[in-house]
Amino acid sequence: MAPPALTLTDIRLSLGGAPLLDGAELMVSPGERVCLVGRNGSGKSTLLKIAAGINDPDSGDRFVQPGQTIRYLAQEPDLSGYDSVIAYVADGLDPTDGEHRARRLLEKLAINPEADPAPLSGGEKRRAALARALAPRPDILLLDEPTNHLDLPTIEWLEGELKRMEGALILVSHDRRFLENLAQAVIWLDRGQARRMEGGFANFEEWREQILHEEEEAGRRLKKKIEQETEWLHKGVTARRKRNMGRLRNLNKLRAERREQIGPSGTVSMTVSDVKTSGKRVIEVEHVTKSYGETPVVDDFSMRILRGDRVGIVGPNGAGKTTIVRMLTGGLAPDSGKVTLGTNLEIATLDQMRASLKPTITLQQALTGDGEWVEIGGERRHVMSYMRDFLFAPNQARTPIGKLSGGERGRLMLARALAQPSNLLVLDEPTNDLDLETLDLLQEMIADYPGTVLLVSHDRDFLDRTVTAVIHAEGDGRWLPYAGGYTDMLAQRGGPRQVDSVGGGKGARKKAGSAKSGGTPDAKSKQGALSFTDRHRLETLPGEIEALEAKIEPLLEKLGEPDLYESDPDAFQRATDALAAAQEALSTLEEEWMRLEALKEGEALKEGEAS
Numbered sequence: 001m002a003p004p005a006l007t008l009t010d011i012r013l014s015l016g017g018a019p020l021l022d023g024a025e026l027m028v029s030p031g032e033r034v035c036l037v038g039r040n041g042s043g044k045s046t047l048l049k050i051a052a053g054i055n056d057p058d059s060g061d062r063f064v065q066p067g068q069t070i071r072y073l074a075q076e077p078d079l080s081g082y083d084s085v086i087a088y089v090a091d092g093l094d095p096t097d098g099e100h101r102a103r104r105l106l107e108k109l110a111i112n113p114e115a116d117p118a119p120l121s122g123g124e125k126r127r128a129a130l131a132r133a134l135a136p137r138p139d140i141l142l143l144d145e146p147t148n149h150l151d152l153p154t155i156e157w158l159e160g161e162l163k164r165m166e167g168a169l170i171l172v173s174h175d176r177r178f179l180e181n182l183a184q185a186v187i188w189l190d191r192g193q194a195r196r197m198e199g200g201f202a203n204f205e206e207w208r209e210q211i212l213h214e215e216e217e218a219g220r221r222l223k224k225k226i227e228q229e230t231e232w233l234h235k236g237v238t239a240r241r242k243r244n245m246g247r248l249r250n251l252n253k254l255r256a257e258r259r260e261q262i263g264p265s266g267t268v269s270m271t272v273s274d275v276k277t278s279g280k281r282v283i284e285v286e287h288v289t290k291s292y293g294e295t296p297v298v299d300d301f302s303m304r305i306l307r308g309d310r311v312g313i314v315g316p317n318g319a320g321k322t323t324i325v326r327m328l329t330g331g332l333a334p335d336s337g338k339v340t341l342g343t344n345l346e347i348a349t350l351d352q353m354r355a356s357l358k359p360t361i362t363l364q365q366a367l368t369g370d371g372e373w374v375e376i377g378g379e380r381r382h383v384m385s386y387m388r389d390f391l392f393a394p395n396q397a398r399t400p401i402g403k404l405s406g407g408e409r410g411r412l413m414l415a416r417a418l419a420q421p422s423n424l425l426v427l428d429e430p431t432n433d434l435d436l437e438t439l440d441l442l443q444e445m446i447a448d449y450p451g452t453v454l455l456v457s458h459d460r461d462f463l464d465r466t467v468t469a470v471i472h473a474e475g476d477g478r479w480l481p482y483a484g485g486y487t488d489m490l491a492q493r494g495g496p497r498q499v500d501s502v503g504g505g506k507g508a509r510k511k512a513g514s515a516k517s518g519g520t521p522d523a524k525s526k527q528g529a530l531s532f533t534d535r536h537r538l539e540t541l542p543g544e545i546e547a548l549e550a551k552i553e554p555l556l557e558k559l560g561e562p563d564l565y566e567s568d569p570d571a572f573q574r575a576t577d578a579l580a581a582a583q584e585a586l587s588t589l590e591e592e593w594m595r596l597e598a599l600k601e602g603e604a605l606k607e608g609e610a611s
Helices: 042-050 085-092 100-108 123-133 154-166 176-182 201-234 242-261 321-328 364-366 383-389 407-420 436-449 459-465 486-493 508-516 519-527 532-559 569-610
Strands: 006-015 018-028 033-037 059-064 070-073 138-145 169-171 184-192 193-198 281-292 295-306 310-314 335-342 347-350 373-376 379-382 424-428 453-455 467-476 478-483
Touching: 006 042, 018 033, 018 042, 018 169, 033 042, 033 176, 042 070, 042 169, 059 335, 070 123, 085 123, 100 123, 100 532, 123 138, 154 176, 154 436, 169 176, 169 335, 176 201, 176 242, 176 459, 184 201, 193 201, 281 321, 281 459, 281 486, 295 321, 295 335, 295 453, 310 321, 310 459, 321 383, 321 424, 321 519, 347 407, 364 373, 364 383, 364 407, 373 383, 373 407, 373 519, 383 407, 407 436, 436 459, 453 569, 459 486, 467 486, 478 486, 478 519, 532 569
Parallel strands: 018 193, 033 169, 033 184, 070 138, 138 169, 310 453, 310 467, 347 424, 424 453
Antiparallel strands: 006 018, 006 059, 184 193, 281 295, 281 335, 373 379, 467 478
């Protein structure tokens, strides 16, 4: 067995006197995929930075096998000082690496290599940083929330890249489906210590609950023993004083042990401030179209949304998810068609870009303006009490928003949205930066919400757990509604069909038409399970993809020779034709691999339900 590629031992770190990491340990072997999970503020990003060699602990040891290359994706990458995106990505390459892979990754991530990094959005900067981390094919890859601000096609593509990589992976993510598809072991960071569970993420939550239950039982036994010893002490027994003094010392030790026990972190408490019930028909859309210039964003879309529906809106970045939400809620007029809003509608919105949060205002001001009270569900509550529901300490009330972590800003946006009286809740990427426990509570809140919900999300598991219908971008402005969650939508469409470019690709309109009619008989017969041939293809496709990538690299290098066209036009044309054919074949193989992976995932879900 190969020795570990990276090992952290007895890592300790305190912030402001309080221990953040208290003897945490982490180990990853060559080629192993490990996920690191824990509550917001538990130290996941800090431990990942220590593993990357960026931060130093107060004490503990870090060991990396000699010759191992490490690349790290930060949550908030810094691209300052670079003239172009490709210059930033190339700066992370090894001296022997060419730029061709970096450019291909940027193309897959929809980033212009020659773009100026300064005006890029936060999501675009993260995608550029992801390309920088992936491009050199490192021996150890450390990723901190890589799916934030990625759309579903890109997340599924990234899963494929990470499954095919040969190096070790340590991954921090809140995306359950992403973790289930990738992780081979789970490290749970809790109260400063790291517990390791071998096996995939699917069993993690049951394992964690068992640990917490055992701790609770141990706490009960300790409390009972203290009560018994205290009762003995209060009886004032004086005989055999020496033995009694020893027993008193033991009691003090038990009390000290009890004081030192650190219980699990608190949980978010979510209460929705609701208003009078809306009409039964909430939104009705009839043959709506919307274009920007020559680009159709919404083309002949019709749907009726009734009170109590939970509707997910899914599509690649740039497909028009924000546009369709604004039209559905009356914020944007269509070019043609009709949108009818129901009666008594009160809309509350959570903005994925946190645009309404000015970095200079305080946490208290963000919740109440200049006051001290907030009204939730008809109950007037002090802001300090409401802050505690979302795990904010009283001393954070005057903290500027710009000083909060990503997870804290996410919880604040939830607190603001849920404080607004509403019967139509619009949530735009609410899962960004939230930990798994908070996502569970948000899921329960959506289930219990008495009104209607519109949810834009890239989190497949969260969609499956919350929505009753999905509106999906089919390409070329076509949007189609499907009953059920994300997995149900895939089954109705006959598996995932990747869009060639943002907003659609060739044949998208034809595919949309077949999806609307339920697909072809052949597609229906194949959507249930993997055949023997499918399973064989799943095993062989990664090797074929690697072989094509290896074939493409020298062709790109050949075409990169500055005088090739003038010195040998025939060779230039042959290389160009060969490159085009190889890239087309690679795209076909990747699409086939993603389709089969989706079928395998659906089959696993069905088996889980059956068991």
